[in-house]
Amino acid sequence: xxxxxxxxxxxxxxxxxxxxxxxxxxxxxxxxxxxxxxxxxxxxxxxxxxxxxxxxxxxxxxxxxxxxxxxxxxxxxxxxxxxxxxxxxxxxxxxxxxxxxxxxxxxxxxxxxxxxxxxxxxxxxxxxxxxxxxxxxxxxxxxxxxxxxxxxxxxxxxxxxxxxxxxxxxxxxxxxxxxxxxxxxxxxxxxxxxxxxxxxxxxxxxxxxxxxxxxxxxxxxxxxxxxxxxxxxxxxxxxxxx
Amino acid sequence: xxxxxxxxxxxxxxxxxxxxxxxxxxxxxxxxxxxxxxxxxxxxxxxxxxxxxxxxxxxxxxxxxxxxxxxxxxxxxxxxxxxxxxxxxxxxxxxxxxxxxxxxxxxxxxxxxxxxxxxxxxxxxxxxxxxxxxxxxxxxxxxxxxxxxxxxxxxxxxxxxxxxxxxxxxxxxxxxxxxxxxxxxxxxxxxxxxxxxxxxxxxxxxxxxxxxxxxxxxxxxxxxxxxxxxxxxxxxxxxxxxxxxxxxxxxxxxxxxxxxxxxxxxxxxxxxxxxxxxxxxxxxxxxxxxxxxxxxxxxxxxxxxxxxxxxxxxxxxxxxxxxxxxxxxxxxxxxxxxxxxxxxxxxxxxxxxxxxxxxxxxxxxxxxxxxxxxxxxxxxxxxxxxxxxxxxxxxxxxxxxxxxxxxxxxxxxxxxxxxxxxxxxxxxxxxxxxxxxxxxxxxxxxxxxxxxxxxxxxxxxxxxxxxxxxxxxxxxxxxxxxxxxxxxxxxxxxxxxxxxxxxxxxxx
Numbered sequence: 209x210x211x212x213x214x215x216x217x218x219x220x221x222x223x224x225x226x227x228x229x230x231x232x233x234x235x236x237x238x239x240x241x242x243x244x245x246x247x248x249x250x251x252x253x254x255x256x257x258x259x260x261x262x263x264x265x266x267x268x269x270x271x272x273x274x275x276x277x278x279x280x281x282x283x284x285x286x287x288x289x290x291x292x293x294x295x296x297x298x299x300x301x302x303x304x305x306x307x308x309x310x311x312x313x314x315x316x317x318x319x320x321x322x323x324x325x326x327x328x329x330x331x332x333x334x335x336x337x338x339x340x341x342x343x344x345x346x347x348x349x350x351x352x353x354x355x356x357x358x359x360x361x362x363x364x365x366x367x368x369x370x371x372x373x374x375x376x377x378x379x380x381x382x383x384x385x386x387x388x389x390x391x392x393x394x395x396x397x398x399x400x401x402x403x404x405x406x407x408x409x410x411x412x413x414x415x416x417x418x419x420x421x422x423x424x425x426x427x428x429x430x431x432x433x434x435x436x437x438x439x440x441x442x443x444x445x446x447x448x449x450x
Numbered sequence: 451x452x453x454x455x456x457x458x459x460x461x462x463x464x465x466x467x468x469x470x471x472x473x474x475x476x477x478x479x480x481x482x483x484x485x486x487x488x489x490x491x492x493x494x495x496x497x498x499x500x501x502x503x504x505x506x507x508x509x510x511x512x513x514x515x516x517x518x519x520x521x522x523x524x525x526x527x528x529x530x531x532x533x534x535x536x537x538x539x540x541x542x543x544x545x546x547x548x549x550x551x552x553x554x555x556x557x558x559x560x561x562x563x564x565x566x567x568x569x570x571x572x573x574x575x576x577x578x579x580x581x582x583x584x585x586x587x588x589x590x591x592x593x594x595x596x597x598x599x600x601x602x603x604x605x606x607x608x609x610x611x612x613x614x615x616x617x618x619x620x621x622x623x624x625x626x627x628x629x630x631x632x633x634x635x636x637x638x639x640x641x642x643x644x645x646x647x648x649x650x651x652x653x654x655x656x657x658x659x660x661x662x663x664x665x666x667x668x669x670x671x672x673x674x675x676x677x678x679x680x681x682x683x684x685x686x687x688x689x690x691x692x693x694x695x696x697x698x699x700x701x702x703x704x705x706x707x708x709x710x711x712x713x714x715x716x717x718x719x720x721x722x723x724x725x726x727x728x729x730x731x732x733x734x735x736x737x738x739x740x741x742x743x744x745x746x747x748x749x750x751x752x753x754x755x756x757x758x759x760x761x762x763x764x765x766x767x768x769x770x771x772x773x774x775x776x777x778x779x780x781x782x783x784x785x786x787x788x789x790x791x792x793x794x795x796x797x798x799x800x801x802x803x804x805x806x807x808x809x810x811x812x813x814x815x816x817x818x819x820x821x822x823x824x825x826x827x828x829x830x831x832x833x834x835x836x837x838x839x840x841x842x843x844x845x846x847x848x849x850x851x852x853x854x855x856x857x858x859x860x861x862x863x864x865x866x867x868x869x870x871x872x873x874x875x876x877x878x879x880x881x882x883x884x885x886x887x888x889x890x891x892x893x894x895x896x897x898x899x900x901x902x903x904x905x906x907x908x909x910x911x912x913x914x915x916x917x918x919x920x921x922x923x924x925x926x927x928x929x930x931x932x933x934x935x936x937x938x939x940x941x942x943x944x945x946x947x948x949x950x951x952x953x954x955x956x957x958x
Binding site: 209215217219220221222224227228231232235236237238239240241243245246247248249251253254255256257258259260261262263264265266268269278279313314324325326327345346349350376377378380381382383385386387388389390391392393394395396397398399421422424425426428429 | 460461464465468774775778779812813814815816817818819821822835837838839840841842843847851852855856858859860861862863864865868872875887894896897898899900901902903904905907908910911912913914915916919920923924926927928929930931933934935937938939941942945946948
């Protein structure tokens with residue numbers, strides 16, 4: 209069975225450690241994550257801004273890259289969520305539409321795959337820190353990834369999980385929204401970071417590096433000593449794999 | 451207010467709101483109360499997702515057969531003695547209302563809350579005729595006195611705190627009223643009582659129109675709509691053409707969804723179903739009753755697969771209360787009668803105002819909180835993207851963005867070009883990276899770095915690192931357990947059987 213990594217451009221270029229964590233965690237279960245190099249970006253920046261031709265050019269690399277994969281795993285609910293828009297994006301091209309539907313059916317956000325497919329609830333990690341979790345909007349609302357990360361976090365030894373107030377509120381990233389509507393986005397991320405601070409957590413963990421880059425960027429700007437990381441990194445570190 | 455009128459873009463209006471601490475505090479306070487109320491009420495009801503789906507199905511069915519149900523409603527209402535009028539445009543609706551007022555030689559009109567009336571700017575039209583027009587919903591009354599427009603679909607004065615409200619009402623009272631909600635509401639109640647008795651016409655909106663009986667149904671909490679519909683001799687109901695539901699059975703579902711979604715109430719204080727003018731045996735009610743059914747851009751959505759569901763909206767305001775953007779900028783920043791996520795889509799859809807689409811549609815992070823809150827599951831977050839796309843398709847895109855996105859497509863369609871771009875970034879960033887991060891606020895970095903620090907690109911991207919990593923993994927790879935293998939095989943089977951719908955949900 210061919211299990212492929214859809215790294216997403218952000219994790220590829222800025223957060224390669226997230227990909228490495230996923231590779232090492234899955235290897236523990238006998239899965240060699242394969243990486244098709246022709247993949248680029250899911251096309252979401254162009255799609256969400258209304259430039260669907262450009263989005264199709266980018267999305268086509270994803271369709272091609274994972275054509276013969278059995279499972280496609282990404283570290284982002286948002287980019288996997290974008291794959292769920294592919295049938296709409298390619299609705300006028302019967303060949304690509306069929307590929308898009310197939311890809312959608314075999315695409316998983318990382319914790320979905322780990323918990324729902326592999327049945328792994330306990331990775332055997334120990335992480336003696338106070339942690340809070342931000343559920344990213346696309347993963348939790350559009351993919352329905354809600355319990356999976358909680359299950360994984362609950363089973364990490366010595367980890368103290370503190371609930372994030374108003375956790376389900378958007379952090380204000382929104383892709384080009386953060387640039388186009390910078391003031392509104394700034395108000396949103398500041399409010400989110402305030403909530404993180406209220407928890408007095410040492411670590412903020414999540415499932416989407418874009419949101420974490422946003423919240424983490426604001427925490428860093430305010431010199432708040434909160435470590436920000438992807439759940440895959442936390443699990444891999446806690447299991448001594450990173 | 452004048453500054454707001456001058457601010458011509460969402461961005462400029464949002465900036466005014468972001469600098470208004472009173473507004474932000476007031477909006478945040480009330481939306482938080484409402485959305486937590488909704489959360490409690492819906493979980494207390496139980497099976498909320500089933501209720502939503504039932505509501506959605508009723509609305510889908512009705513809108514798909516809108517011509518049939520509208521006809522049925524109009525015929526039944528006429529049989530009940532109601533005079534039914536159809537208006538294609540807002541101006542036509544206003545004209546019809548003005549003609550009725552003229553015929554009745556009306557001097558005073560009392561109104562209960564109606565967003566359609568706001569959409570038509572009915573008050574200013576009547577006032578131009580010299581007719582005194584009085585809003586009787588507390589919130590509407592306050593903003594009418596303040597000379598403003600509603601900033602929320604169900605809480606018109608949400609942007610005002612009680613001190614500001616006390617100031618507005620004190621001017622009418624001629625004395626300084628205490629900023630105490632009981633005192634203020636008591637003052638308004640006394641004041642409005644006189645108006646109800648004097649008014650020639652009562653004007654209302656309509657929450658639902660029941661096709662099978664020709665009845666119109668109003669949900670309210672203050673009892674003012676009941677006064678408006680019983681005391682004046684003539685009653686005019688303004689109704690968007692999509693307000694129809696087939697039967698009273700369907701009303702049960704709507705009555706379950708609407709108050710809970712709007713205010714977190716199990717039922718509103720008053721729910722009135724009005725089926726025609728006063729009959730001989732009735733103790734009260736108007737002698738003459740009119741219903742004006744208004745199109746005003748609504749029928750443009752019929753047959754449009756991307757926007758028809760907009761007509762399913764039951765105007766509960768739950769999407770506003772859930773929206774993190776609305777919470778920070780309030781309703782006036784949206785610049786239309788309808789605000790929040792529903793307004794961001796409805797305003798351009800009703801107006802066919804292509805050039806402004808992008809502006810309003812861009813004021814969203816596409817987080818989907820609106821969709822999740824919506825009692826009839828309107829995919830507003832997707833519609834916002836469709837609006838953006840239509841603007842681009844029709845050539846109203848921003849020039850720099852056009853070029854940028856073209857470049858994005860060119861780079862991203864080839865992994866080689868994409869990798870080259872990453873390498874260029876790794877080298878080029880040296881100009882701005884200090885201590886592993888980017889704090890410069892120059893040029894395009896300004897928006898992001900005004901409140902954030904940007905991470906730098908590490909020396910190696912994942913794809914640059916993968917080969918070595920993969921060699922190491924292959925060397926030490928453990929055998930897959932039979933349990934994991936069989937689970938994966940089961941999943942493969944499920945995938946093959948799965949027929950994903952467009953925009954469907956994930957592997958739950």
